[in-house]
Amino acid sequence: MHKVMENIFGWSFKLLKSWHVNETFASYFSLFFDLVLLYFLAYGIYFGFRFILVRLMIIVARRTKTRFDDLLVTNKTAKYIAYLIPLLFVYKSVPIIFRNFDYWEPIFGKLVKMYIVLLVLWIIRSIFNALRDYLKLIPRYSDKPIDSYIQVIMIVLWTFGITAIFLSLFNLSFKTLLGTFGAISAIVILIFRDTILGFVASIQVSVNDMVRIGDWITMDKFGADGDVIEINLATVKVRNFDNTTTTIPTYSLISDSFRNWRGMLGSDGRRIKRHILIKPSSIRFLKPEELFELKKIQLVSSYIDQRQSDINKYNANRNIDKSLLINGRNMTNFGLFRKYITQYLQNYPGLNKDMLLLCRQLQPTPHGIPLEIYTFSSDKRFENYEYIMADIFDHIFASVGYFGLEIYEMHADAIDN
Known part of the structure; x- marks a missing residue:
């Protein structure tokens, strides 16, 4: 192989010497001619190998079921490998072309060697990029930080590559x-x-x-x-x-x-945790005629009958004076409203009934008494979740008045103060 390359690049110098041309001129002209010839030969080798490798890889990719080889084609791995073959040819040719130029030969040799190292790193990077794209197609790896792992590996390889370049240069x-x-x-x-x-x-x-x-x-x-x-x-x-x-x-x-x-x-549900503020002055004991009217609300009708029966027995057994509502046990509009909302939530189709469901009263604030809904939407999608929560609170706002309750509103004079 070395002999063949000597015959390819050495004949111009020998020809000029046979014509008795000045040796210095013959050396420089031969160097120029050999560099031009090397360029065209390297380009021809690259073009040939690129055509073969790309076509071969495309054929293999079409005939195999795996997507990895398709991704190798997409990431131009064959193109980078095709650069490597002519570059090795150039590396072997440099000592022959620069045989009469001892000063330039090691410089060009090191530059070619440096480019070979960089090209090998590009080839490895394209393979890893194809591997990354392939793993992202696999469900169990699609959510993993594959880019981070590949970047770490490439940093290590680039460190070794740059180290090798410095050692050589x-x-x-x-x-x-x-x-x-x-x-x-x-x-x-x-x-x-x-x-x-x-x-x-x-x-x-x-x-x-x-x-x-x-x-x-x-x-x-x-x-x-x-x-x-x-x-x-x-x-x-x-x-x-x-x-x-x-x-x-x-x-x-x-x-x-x-x-x-x-x-x-x-999980099995997305939490709804929101409250409204009830005006404290609107909370009161319920009179018998009010209870009779509230029995028309189907969700609490049976509850009112059962609860009122228990209360009446309790008060009768203790001879409670019911001329005043405050005496003995009584039902309040706020307590009945909480029961109504609990029953409403238990019948609402968009909630997960197997998870916690509460309608509770929180610590009073200067702005009113918080009535909080704590439950879980069975549909976790953002738009549906928002619709379910809004639908529930639309009903709560509309039903407050039926129980004689008021929602706290901050007046303009309170804001100014």
């Missing part, structure tokens, strides 16, 4: 290079601080299963409220519900607080 020993890196380690750590923190965060996020691709997260500090679409070494991308994109530093996921809604989406 400056004729350094590996021991000397390590000593140099040790001396500038503080600067290196400062430069790659975010990368190192992102690497640590990516591992913790993955090991602790804190965030997956597709999770709905909320992070007020960065204005993020939407689905995670990408997790890589430095950033986490969130597509918000208004179709904007928020980029969050990966390290912030372990250093700051955020809310992950995955548990809710994977």
Whole structure:
């Protein structure tokens, strides 16, 4: 092979010497001619190998069921490999072409070697990119931060590649290079601080299963409220519900607080926890004629009969003077309303009855007495959840007046004060 290459690149110099041309002129003219010839030969080799490799890979991709080879074609792996063959040819040709130029031969040889190292890294990167795209097609890997792992591997490979280039360019020993890196380690750590923190965060996020691709997260500090679409070494991308994109530093996921809604989406219901404020002055004991009228409300009709029977027995056994409503046991409009809302929720079709369902009274506030609904929507989709919650509270607002209750409203003079 070496003899063949000598015959290809050496004949112009021999021809000029046979014509008794000046040796210096013959050397430079032969160098120029050989470089032009090397360019066309390398291009021809590249074109031929590229045509063969791309066609071969396309044929294999069409005949196999796996998508991995299709993704190799998409990520141009064959094209990068096709560059490698002529580059090796150039590397072998440099010593022959520059045989009369001892100063330039090692320089060009090192440049070609450097390009070979970079090309090998590009080939590896394209293979890993194809692997990444392939794993994202598999359901059990689709929510994993694959980009982070590949970026870590590529950083390690790039470190080794750049180290190899420095060793070759400056004729350094590996021991000397390590000593140099040790001396500038503080600067290196400062430069790659975010990368190192992102690497640590990516591992913790993955090991602790804190965030997956597709999770709905909320992070007020960065204005993020939407689905995670990408997790890589430095950033986490969130597509918000208004179709904007928020980029969050990966390290912030372990250093700051955020809310992950995955548990809710994977549960049997989404919590509804909201209250209205009842005006305290509207709460009172119910008179018999009022109870008679409220029996027309079907959801509490039987409850009123049973409850009133128990109350009457209690008061009769103790000779309670009922000339005043405050004496003995009585029903209040607020208590009856809470029972009505509980019955309404138990009959509402959009709620999960197997989970906690409450209509409760909270600690009184200066603005009224909170009546809170605590239950779970069986439909967790955002738009349906909002519709169910609004529908329930529409009914609550409309039914308050039937029980003689009032919702607290802040008047203009109170706001001014």
